[in-house]
Amino acid sequence: MIRIARLLSSLACILSVMPTTLPASTTAAGSAALPTVADVARRAENREPLSIVFLGGSLTWGANASDPNRTSYRGRMMQWLRETYPHTPITFHDAAIGGTGSALALFRIDRDVLPHKPDLVFLDFTVNDGITGADEQNLASYERVLRDLRGSGAAVLPVLMCVHGQITAPADSPLPARYAAHGELAAAYGLVTADTLATARAAVAAGRADPAQLYSIGNDRTHPDDSGYALFFEAVRDAWIKAAATTAASPVPDRTLHADLYPRRDRHVLVDTPLPAGWERAKTYRTAMWFDGLSSRWMGDVARAGSAHAAPLEITFRGSMVGLFGESNPLTPPFRVWIDGKPLPQPGSHAADPYLWNISTARFGSPAAGAANLFAWTLLTRALPDGEHVLKIAPDFTNAAPGAELRIESVCAAGR
Known part of the structure; x- marks a missing residue:
């Protein structure tokens, strides 16, 4: 994949991915290979038609972006994919509803996602499931959504979102509980994640970003301005590039990591x-x-x-x-x-x-x-x-x- 190789060489650093070994309590489900982001990228290079869904909350929709279909992370990612694969017909589907989490998504995927026969789903909900929370119910609903998306044959790229409070926290602060748990889930399923928190903190530390400017719309400390969404896009783009160059399989574990409350x-x-x-x-x-x-x-x-x-x-x-x-x-x-x-x-x-x-x-x-x-x-x-x-x-x-x-x-x- 020539284009991906060039993009890799042009980046000074690429988003790191959490370990991909399965916990001792889980095993890979079967031997059938499920599609990965690398497979989707390969198809894009071959100019095959693709269907891509953005599933999440208001940070996926782009609340406070000046033009959500262009200047949100979603809009920027759509444009980047069009420019990266100019001869590939890609259909994008917006399935993001502000103020909702994975509990409602359990009942939405059959109507708002799977009918589009997605080749890839960008999956949000880290903030809306309670970024600092650790309740088992939201972990169960998120994992069930992830599991069903993978079971449908869609590749998944989890987007771990953050808000102002996490970006401005001390650099050595532990990850918010939900953020860490979603990262661990992605690792168990062999998925590369978009780490928006690491990207935003690095930009602030390097003097490329000022939190006061990232969140400059009224008193809203959840939804950034265009400059904040530009950083989120960087995290998602870098995750795509890393995942596209990853050859490892991403099997679905035989058993869920968390209690399977909602099959x-x-x-x-x-x-x-x-x-x-x-x-x-x-x-x-x-x-x-x-x-x-x-x-x-x-x-x-x-x-x-x-x-x-x-x-x-x-x-x-x-x-x-x-x-x-x-x-x-x-x-x-x-x-x-x-x-x-x-x-x-x-x-x-x-x-x-x-x-x-x-x-x-x-x-x-x-x-x-x-x-x-x-x-x-x-x-x-x-x-x-x-x-x-x-x-x-x-x-x-x-x-x-x-x-x-x-x-x-x-x-x-x-x-x-």
Whole structure:
């Protein structure tokens, strides 16, 4: 691969990759060779058509970039690949939704990723899964997404994202727990990672970057300006170059590194089942506060309840985790939730009634129809005993304004 060789020789340093030996508790799954980034690069050199998906959150979409399709890491990487392989037809697919992590991705890959038959997936979620956290549930959902992507035959390049607080931390600070765990997972699956933290810290240490300028949009310390995304792009580009020159296989381990909590997933689309009285089928909103939050991109028709006459919605599901995927605006009424007949409080609620779930976007816009529309992913619980359960949802229109509607596309359940 002449072009890759030239690129390798032109770089002063290339992003290092974590050790690729499998932990003692895992073994390579079978002998069939799965495609790698090197295989994708070889196909690109041969001018074969490619399908590439960017799956992640707002840092993959490019929040705060002046033009997310051009100046985000994603936009820059797309342009670099076009320029590097000018005669190769490459189709890019954006599957990034801000504010979401691997828990929702469990239910999205079958709709938003795999239908594109990706040859390669750039995989984010390190920040949105809680970069300093270490909970087993998010590690399980991330690994399951990674495992399913590899099982589909797609090469995967994990992009380990960071934010201002990690970039400005002392150089000898330990890696954030989730960041380290995602790196260890990539190593176990034989994958090269894009280490944005190492790239950004090196740029700051060399005087090439100033954190105050990288994060210069308002008080946002999560989403950088164009200059920050340029550094993230450098990390991803260098990871591509290193992976393209790597000849080692990247087998899927026989067993997961973390507890395999979610091998079974069900996205129960409500309009595909009989709806209770007072609920009806409706099309999704066609406007949103930001493009990656436009619900019509990520879901089909919703079940809509628009009055106090709506009966409770009940559905039986299997799993240990359950959530609601739909849409909301400032008028969205609160609702109550029961699982197996027991009321479920909203986590972190400071309301007088913690059992009244509030998912409205009133914090973003005035309470008017058509204002501040947004998708809504509501994780109800991940603490159920694995098995069959009954979920009941009852909208509460007691103090609702005219035009208020509860809009749910699907009940998403996962478990063993």
